[in-house]
Amino acid sequence: MSISTDDRYNTLEKSIKKLGYDKSSLIEILHSAQETFGYLGIDTLKFIASRLKLPYSKVYGVATFYNYFRLKPKGKHNVVVCLGTACYIKGSNKILENIERRYGIKAGETTSDEALSVLTARCFGSCSLAPVIVCDDVIKPKITLESSTREIEEMIK
Amino acid sequence: MITSIAELQELSCKKREENEKNPREIGVERSSAFYTKQRRIVLQNEGLIDPDDIEDYIAHGGYMSLFKALDEMTPKEVIEEVKISALRGRGGGGYPTGLKWESVSKVISEQKYIICNGDEGDPGAFMDRAVMESDPHKVLEGMAIAGYACGANKGYIYVRAEYPIAVEKLNRAIKQATKLGILGENIAHSGFNFNVEIRLGAGAFVCGEATALIASIEGGRGHPRQKPPHLSDCGLWGKPTVLNNVETLANIAPIIKNGGAWFKSIGTENSSGTKVFALTGHIKNTGLVEVPMGTTLRELIFDIGGGVEEGRKFKAIQSGGPSGGCIPEHLLDLPVDYESLKSAGSIMGSGGLIVIDDSSNMVEIARYFMDFCADESCGKCTPCRVGTTQLTQLLDKFIEKKATKKDFELLKEMCKVVKSTSLCGLGQTAPNPVLSTIRYFEDEYLAGIKDD
Ligand SMILES: Cc1cc2nc3c(=O)[nH]c(=O)nc-3n(C[C@H](O)[C@H](O)[C@H](O)COP(=O)(O)O)c2cc1C
Ligand code: SF4
Ligand code: FES
Numbered sequence: 001m002s003i004s005t006d007d008r009y010n011t012l013e014k015s016i017k018k019l020g021y022d023k024s025s026l027i028e029i030l031h032s033a034q035e036t037f038g039y040l041g042i043d044t045l046k047f048i049a050s051r052l053k054l055p056y057s058k059v060y061g062v063a064t065f066y067n068y069f070r071l072k073p074k075g076k077h078n079v080v081v082c083l084g085t086a087c088y089i090k091g092s093n094k095i096l097e098n099i100e101r102r103y104g105i106k107a108g109e110t111t112s113d114e115a116l117s118v119l120t121a122r123c124f125g126s127c128s129l130a131p132v133i134v135c136d137d138v139i140k141p142k143i144t145l146e147s148s149t150r151e152i153e154e155m156i157k
Numbered sequence: 158m159i160t161s162i163a164e165l166q167e168l169s170c171k172k173r174e175e176n177e178k179n180p181r182e183i184g185v186e187r188s189s190a191f192y193t194k195q196r197r198i199v200l201q202n203e204g205l206i207d208p209d210d211i212e213d214y215i216a217h218g219g220y221m222s223l224f225k226a227l228d229e230m231t232p233k234e235v236i237e238e239v240k241i242s243a244l245r246g247r248g249g250g251g252y253p254t255g256l257k258w259e260s261v262s263k264v265i266s267e268q269k270y271i272i273c274n275g276d277e278g279d280p281g282a283f284m285d286r287a288v289m290e291s292d293p294h295k296v297l298e299g300m301a302i303a304g305y306a307c308g309a310n311k312g313y314i315y316v317r318a319e320y321p322i323a324v325e326k327l328n329r330a331i332k333q334a335t336k337l338g339i340l341g342e343n344i345a346h347s348g349f350n351f352n353v354e355i356r357l358g359a360g361a362f363v364c365g366e367a368t369a370l371i372a373s374i375e376g377g378r379g380h381p382r383q384k385p386p387h388l389s390d391c392g393l394w395g396k397p398t399v400l401n402n403v404e405t406l407a408n409i410a411p412i413i414k415n416g417g418a419w420f421k422s423i424g425t426e427n428s429s430g431t432k433v434f435a436l437t438g439h440i441k442n443t444g445l446v447e448v449p450m451g452t453t454l455r456e457l458i459f460d461i462g463g464g465v466e467e468g469r470k471f472k473a474i475q476s477g478g479p480s481g482g483c484i485p486e487h488l489l490d491l492p493v494d495y496e497s498l499k500s501a502g503s504i505m506g507s508g509g510l511i512v513i514d515d516s517s518n519m520v521e522i523a524r525y526f527m528d529f530c531a532d533e534s535c536g537k538c539t540p541c542r543v544g545t546t547q548l549t550q551l552l553d554k555f556i557e558k559k560a561t562k563k564d565f566e567l568l569k570e571m572c573k574v575v576k577s578t579s580l581c582g583l584g585q586t587a588p589n590p591v592l593s594t595i596r597y598f599e600d601e602y603l604a605g606i607k608d609d
Contacts, residue, residue: 024376031318031357058377065378065535066359068318084280085478085511086437088525122362122529123280124319127435127509128443 003047008036012044016051023052026062030069039070067122075110075117077156080134084123087131095131095148096120102149115156158338160345162224165215172216181207191442194461196423198431199284199407200447203291208326211333214294220339222413223298226305227347230413235306236262239409241417243429248274248365248402249480249506249582251428251495257399260389261307264397269309271300272374272393272400275316275323276358278365279478280529282509284433285403287445289316289323292407293330299406301340301351302413307399310350315370317358327355362479362533366581367400369535380537381581402507404433424450428494432508436462439469439514455489458512469514473597477506479526479533480586482593483519502593504586519598520605523591524552530587541584544575548591555605562606569595 003009015032019025029052033044040063049056063069081087081096096107099118103111110117126132129141133148135155143151159165197203207213214220226235240255261269273296277285289296300312316324331353334340342350356374363369364379371393373379392398408430412420421429428450434457437443441463448457454474458464465471473483476493482503484491491497495505513522531545551568554560572588579585595602 024374026376027359027373028357031359062376062378066361068358068360085475085509085525086281086435086443088280089438089511089513089517089522121319122278122360123283125277125283125286127281127283127437128445130437130443 003043009047011036012047013051016048021052023054026052026054026059027066030059030063030066034069039073041071041073073110073114074119075114077115077136078117078119079136079152079155080119080121081107082122082124082126082130082132082134083120084127084130086123086127090131092131092133095133095143095145098145099148099152116152159220160338162221162228162345165220165224168212169215169218169221172212176213176216191444191446191461191463194452194456195447196431196449197447198411198423199288199404199433200291200445201411202295203287206292208291208293209329211294211330211337211339214292218414219294219410220298220334222410223301223305223339224345226302226413227345227349232262232306232308235302235413238417239306239412242408242412242420243417244405244408244412244420245428245495246402247404247408247432247507249279249477249504251505254401254405257389257401258303258306260387261309261397261399264389266308266397268311268394268396269307270393270396270398271303271307271309271312272370272398273300273312273314273406274365274367274370274400274402275314275320276365276370277317277320277403277507278362279507279509281437281478281511282435282507284435284445284508286320286323287433288403288407289314289320290326293323293326294334295407295410296327296403297330297334297340297353299401299409300353301344302409303399303401303406304351305347305349307397309397309399310352312351312353313356313374313393314353315356315358315364315374318360324355324357331355361535362529363535363581363583366583369581370400371398378535380535381583383580404508425492425494427496432493432505434493434508434510436510436512438475438510438512439465439516440512441466450494451492453490453492454484457493457510458489462512465512465514469516471512472515472517473513473519475503475511475513475522475590476509477504477589478509479529480504480582480589481506482589483513483522483597484593485597502589502596504589518556519594519601520552520555523594524549524556526590527552527587530583534583534587538578538580538584540575540578541580541587544571544579545584545587547571548575548588552591555602558605558607560602560606565602565606568602 049059107120244254245251361379364373366381369379369381388398433447475483527549534541536542
């Protein structure tokens with residue numbers, strides 16, 4: 001889709017305008033772009049660079065520095081495994097390994113049918129519920145090997 | 158609009174009466190052993206007030222301290238009170254807050270900034286999240302008082318993107334306070350202006366570091382820079398800046414309300430007040446606890462936390478996150494304050510306490526933190542960028558039981574080099590988990606050395 005006909009660029013333009021085309025709002029703008037598009041594609045980054053009158057390299061550099069920004073699209077559903085200390089101590093790395101094995105992808109990847117992405121995070125601040133995974137933005141507390149696969153199957157079914 | 162203490166008190170009374178008529182269900186039961194050993198200053202309102210309603214905060218005495226400061230105290234007197242309280246930064250470093258404010262207040266500049274550090278990067282710590290979500294106005298009040306004391310009229314709260322609810326609560330709080338004229342121009346006819354904006358992090362641990370955080374607010378990559386110049390001279394956009402942690406700022410309103418001497422009387426000689434800890438890991442009662450400084454680790458883990466799970470043996474407690482260390486059982490009677498933890502080879506850090514039982518291998522734990530630092534290293538300086546990765550690989554050799562005696566020497570040597578030559582706090586403290594586990598659990602490293 002070309003930029004001129006894609007409505008999402010209008011949405012993005014509006015949020016850039018709201019922030020006054022301010023160069024220092026770059027991170028805010030990347031956040032709202034990711035919210036609108038689900039990820040930050042090269043075209044989107046170039047668009048932001050031109051609207052803020054920043055070099056593309058700067059925008060690309062910032063987008064790749066922060067873990068929160070994704071440069072590739074996500075699957076239809078996603079599961080995020082917390083690898084923070086409290087969750088790690090309670091075996092979240094084994095839960096991740098199990099999920100990776102079961103769906104044949106590594107953390108950060110998406111299944112070939114684009115149904116599921118597996119992601120990792122460094123703590124959601126829900127550490128007293130450790131170990132946690134997040135299925136499509138819903139926190140699942142005190143997860144086990146079995147309940148993690150159950151929750152994921154439930155989500156993608 | 159609220160423009161005087163009298164009006165604030167009036168609103169407070171009105172809301173209290175209203176609350177009495179329609180008592181809300183209170184979510185927390187505070188009579189259990191988990192609570193009786195606690196002393197709540199920072200978390201006093203947690204669960205008791207409605208964070209979405211500024212009037213409820215005011216009904217509980219909120220914004221009285223700000224109005225008291227504006228009405229009755231000079232900026233110098235506010236700083237004096239904070240100095241008397243001997244409050245130290247809760248973000249990890251433990252630098253005296255009063256002194257930090259004083260140095261910024263003395264710099265002459267048209268524009269100064271107050272930044273609240275809500276990045277909470279230490280995985281396993283969530284006290285700042287609790288404060289921002291359950292009592293957002295307390296953070297705003299602390300920032301406004303800091304602004305008045307230091308001569309700053311603009312504040313930023315840097316919140317990590319993983320905390321969307323905290324962002325929502327803070328945004329609402331800012332709107333409500335601005336609407337009532339508690340933030341904004343000419344607050345309480347004092348001539349003092351103060352506005353607050355939120356900036357989002359984007360998942361980089363290093364952005365908790367002062368200079369990296371500033372680079373991030375300015376919209377760039379979160380690269381730390383050499384200090385000096387210090388933030389008090391050259392902070393956000395080159396202007397004098399105070400950076401304080403969420404919990405530090407949450408202590409300010411109570412200090413102004415009750416006096417610095419009151420605060421100083423709580424805790425220990427060198428560490429006054431309370432500290433919020435996040436108890437997690439292999440422990441029965443997980444959650445946030447707020448206790449006076451000087452409470453022993455044993456009280457925290459066994460009396461409040463209920464000890465480790467049935468059939469398991471306590472092994473160590475990890476404090477200070479990726480910059481901290483592990484403390485073994487024989488030191489459990491250590492009072493927790495900045496100095497004692499340091500002497501035991503760990504740090505206070507942000508207050509994450511992770512209990513580790515005998516099912517865990519300490520080398521693996523050290524590797525976990527080193528891997529974290531290698532991942533989060535911003536890559537600006539070589540000792541940290543290369544050193545943390547090499548240390549992770551060396552630790553792998555111990556875990557696979559393929560290390561040699563020489564590797565052990567190399568490990569210790571490399572820890573020293575990374576510590577002493579890295580540019581910022583991330584690299585300078587990254588070897589701490591390794592060093593502290595070598596200090597107390599050397600046998601687990603020796604077990605990873607193959608016989609030759
Ligand atoms: C790598 C690194 C990460 C840090 N992360 C945080 C953090 O997440 N939150 C925080 O308040 N301070 C963090 N700090 C400490 C801050 O740099 C700074 O000292 C602190 O926010 C100052 O506030 P205080 O004096 O109120 O403690 C970090 C420091 C380093 C070196
Ligand atoms: S010590 Fe590490 S995080 Fe800090 S500046 Fe150097 S590379 Fe970056
Ligand atoms: S460590 Fe997993 S939620 Fe905090």
